[in-house]
Amino acid sequence: MRISSALVVVLGLGAPAIASAQSTLPSSCAQTTSAGAQHEGHHYGAAHYAMTLPDGKASLDAARVDLDDHGHMLDGDALTQMLDIASVSLLSAISGHHTMGCHGPWFDRTARSEGTSIVAGARPDLTWRDLTVRSGPVTIHAAAAHLTLAGQDDAPLELTLTFDHVTLSGTGADVLNPDHLTLDVSIPSSALVSLLQVTAGKGAPSQAIQATVRDLTVVMGPTTLRGDGSTTLTGYPDTLSAAGHLSAQHFPDMITRAQDAGLTRPAAAMVIARLVGHRDGDMTRWTVGYTGGVLTVNNVPLPLR
Structure with a gap:
């Protein structure tokens, strides 16, 4: 960043630098x-x-x-x-x-x-x-x-x-x-x-970074989603992949919100996810995977597209 001579004087007096960056x-x-x-x-x-x-x-x-x-x-x-x-x-x-x-x-x-x-x-x-x-x-x-x-x-x-x-x-x-x-x-x-x-910058097609997802938390009204796992990050969605575990508290509330808004495809995907999920009280859990643009929960592909 360029600094004017007047600003240099101010800096010399020990004041913080202030300018248009x-x-x-x-x-x-x-x-x-x-x-x-x-x-x-x-x-x-x-x-x-x-x-x-x-x-x-x-x-x-x-x-x-x-x-x-x-x-x-x-x-x-x-x-x-x-x-x-x-x-x-x-x-x-x-x-x-x-x-x-x-x-x-x-x-x-x-x-x-x-x-x-x-x-x-x-x-x-x-x-x-x-x-x-x-x-x-x-x-x-x-x-x-x-x-x-x-x-x-x-x-x-x-x-x-x-x-x-x-x-x-x-x-x-x-x-x-x-x-x-x-x-x-x-x-x-x-x-x-x-x-x-x-x-x-997108990077080369062969460029990939292995990352560990230690925590993914999404709060949506009464619904809380939590996940962890691993992912391979690339600049190209078709080559991105991920695997891990996901849980949802009060998941039916999220489904109802989608249905009430007329979001047919997301709502259908969430209904399928709930059916194949492992439920314990107000919690629903899944093993999830994503590769080639396809999301699976407990080995069942969801209709996202």
């Missing part, structure tokens, strides 16, 4: 803008953070972003780079739109540098407040999204992503909006660069 990403990857950017030690904050992919097909807006490194290793431009790379990865993962402009020496070098810092002890803690992601006719809004990363040499990198009060419009399934979502996964520490390439 410039993107650290190549313009062929994504364009970003923000206001009131503030660096102070190992903290970076900004208001009105906005990101758009070059083709204009997807965008991300946050009323406020805050990034702290609790490991006290990242500061200055390293924090801004971490924010931009995390944001373009989140935008691409949610929207399904990828840009090859996020591939190349700059992106790989920067992602590798950030990954090395995390392995060495950096603990990034990033929050997007009042977050909106737009992709074609679909708009996804969350009161807040929160990402933490932690790792160390010869140990898996731990990634936790949460969303609060999510609303979706333009999907036809608004009644299934989650109140809260938590995804807690671990990947080999050496795979962070590959993960960023896969999510932000």
